[in-house]
Amino acid sequence: MxxxxxxxxxxxxxxxxxxxxxxxxxxxxxxxxxxxxxxxxxxxxxxxxxxxxxxxxxxxxxxxxxxxxxxxxxxxxxxxxxxxxxxxxxxxxxxxxxxxxxxxxxxxxxxxxxxxxxxxxxxxxxxxxxxxxxxxxxxxxxxxxxxxxxxxxxxxxxxxxxxxxxxxxxxxxxxxxxxxxxxxxxxxxxxxxxxxxxxxxxxxxxxxxxxxxxxxxxxxxxxxxxVRRSADACHESDVLNQILAERQWAECSDGESCLKVERFAALSLPEQKNLLRWWILQRDLPLPSVVGWEQAIHDLILAGEDRMPFFQGDGFSLRRFQSKLYLVPDAPPSPSEPLPLNPGEQLRWGIWTLRLEPTSNPTQPVPPIRVSTRQGGERVRPYPEGRSKSLKNWFQEQGVPPWERPCLPLIFVGFGDSEQLIAIGDFWCSDQYSGCAPAAGWRLVVGRDCD
The missing domain is CATH 3.40.50.620 (HUPs)
Incomplete structure (x- = not known):
């Protein structure tokens, strides 16, 4: 003291x-x-x-x-x-x-x-x-x-x-x-x-x-x-780097949350590093070590079209799929067993949340609904009068990233042979359970954590 x-x-x-x-x-x-x-x-x-x-x-x-x-x-x-x-x-x-x-x-x-x-x-x-x-x-x-x-x-x-x-x-x-x-x-x-x-x-x-x-x-x-003057100069440089990254994000992104590989590849290596650092920090994720950074960028850009290269960081990964780069935070594990979805209860499924809400005047009883992950052999009928197709083919047609497919919540209604797939994560939901006035009298709401 x-x-x-x-x-x-x-x-x-x-x-x-x-x-x-x-x-x-x-x-x-x-x-x-x-x-x-x-x-x-x-x-x-x-x-x-x-x-x-x-x-x-x-x-x-x-x-x-x-x-x-x-x-x-x-x-x-x-x-x-x-x-x-x-x-x-x-x-x-x-x-x-x-x-x-x-x-x-x-x-x-x-x-x-x-x-x-x-x-x-x-x-x-x-x-x-x-x-x-x-x-x-x-x-x-x-x-x-x-x-x-x-x-x-x-x-x-x-x-x-x-x-x-x-x-x-x-x-x-x-x-x-x-x-x-x-x-x-x-x-x-x-x-x-x-x-x-x-x-x-x-x-x-x-x-x-x-x-x-x-x-x-x-x-x-x-x-x-x-030291203070040097730190101030570095701060100014960092501000300029962020301004540059914001502009290049506008030029290289897909307008949503991914980078277009072709446009990203046209940047110089320092610009690529700067843009990736900015992207990672914007998502509140820890910056990776500089060791191996250049090789990772090389692989993400130049790996063959049949490859899906990725770089594993601390709590996230950078992945390439269909000519885009994705920044994917590590997700909590999904339940290992199927779970029921009950009205009035919110079900947590990995990064997704699921709710079953009644319409203003539901005319039908609560249907038996279960949630599961992909087991193999599932089929989906996107349109009531259309033909069903394998879930594997549907994933490919819709461009669902491969790392999401094993953990996506699949929502089924009914029992046994009459069981039907009515929703696939937040990618698709049957008209029977979506829209302003779902025919089933119950609305399925699926969301995902912001990432």
Whole structure:
């Protein structure tokens, strides 16, 4: 615990700091993320001193329960908020390292993910969350990402402002060095707690902070400003990349959700990479490693017409089918056994949802309806007076992507020999169960998760 005198309620905060927390994006409720450390405690007191009372002010503390003094940090946040008359939302989380990563990196990433998950759950539309990252944090982030081989998007560092869940976060202290913030905190008589893990150089960020950046700052006193200018330049480049990708998406897409291979292939390799990165990020999916990226693009474009090449990412795949590229998020598994579809109940089937709704005045009883996946030998009669055809042929005629065919929900009505296929996922539904006034008196509604 770093102890100061009782906080000086009359302390005159520097004009630059006050301007930083008064010049905020529009919001209807203000939150401060507080850990109990120097930076967040200073931001909490600074915000309280500058808050005009026009919108509610509250604080969030996420206790990761990783350190022996985690309880002390929580208690300090509680005391500080009580002294400032600010309501505090405390969330305790359990953190487990992600498999496949070094233990330290896994814990760091898991803790961050757990923290932001809590923020997303708490924030509502119009909410703004202030976070206390400063110029030293930004320099660490840029250098850390440089060592990981990040592109301009990563080297732009932490954004000042971005969406989190239904709200937004804002980092008002990014222009300020930690040394200056510590001086102001001591002058104001603030109390904060030092996280012992911040000195453990087994963590990469701590090694950069204590063994690399400290030496660099002593040799180049203007280091933080230089890094900030480089990060700003990278941010501008990233913005231009996004503008280019948006224009090329309009030129290369099918107008819906796929890329036309012929038009995509006409782009240069850097443009192809940029467009795919933009597409992946637009779908809120994690960017894949740059390793093997060029070979994957080569295969997706140039593999024979009888092939269906794909690239597997983390939580998604890029696939080619009928001269188009598809971005396919990994889907939850479909039920392994047939299930009944009952009126008034929503049935979840992989990425699909199914409901059976009555018309305003149903004249027929509820039919027995079951949902299943393809077993082989199914036939479909698309038109009442037309001939039936095998489901395999129908899939080919309709251009249903091959990866969807095994998991598509098939909806049947009736029993035994009288059983009929009345719907195939969200691709087709019999007139008997669709339209404004379905003849069966019951309307089948099939939707899929937005992807």
């Amino acid at each position: 770093t102890a100061g005198d009782k906080p000086d309620a009359g302390f005159a905060w520097p004009d630059a700091l006050c301007a930083a927390v008064r010049s905020l994006p529009s919001h209807s409720r203000l939150w401060v993320a507080v850990s109990g450390g120097l930076d967040s405690i200073l931001l909490l007191h600074l915000t309280a001193a500058c808050h005009d009372g026009k919108v509610p002010l509250a604080a969030i503390h996420v206790n990761h329960q990783l350190q022996k003094n985690a309880g002390e940090g929580e208690a300090l946040c509680v005391d500080a908020c009580r002294w400032l008359d600010i309501s505090l939302e405390v969330r305790r989380v359990s953190v487990e390292g992600r498999s496949g990563l070094p233990a330290t990196a896994g814990i760091e990433e898991a803790a961050r993910n757990a923290r932001y998950t809590q923020f997303e759950q708490i924030l509502r539309p119009g909410d703004l969350l202030l976070m206390a990252h400063h110029a030293d944090d930004q320099a660490e982030t840029v250098l850390f990402r440089l060592l990981r081989g990040s592109g301009v998007a990563g080297l732009a560092g932490m954004p000042v402002h971005r969406r989190v869940g239904h709200g937004h976060l804002f980092r008002p202290l990014l222009p300020f060095a930690r040394a200056d913030l510590e001086r102001y905190a001591r002058e104001a008589g603030l109390r904060w707690i030092d996280d012992p893990s911040n000195n453990d150089q087994v963590f990469d960020r701590n090694f950069l902070r204590h063994s690399v950046l400290s030496e660099m700052k002593s040799r180049w006193p203007e280091l933080l400003g230089r």
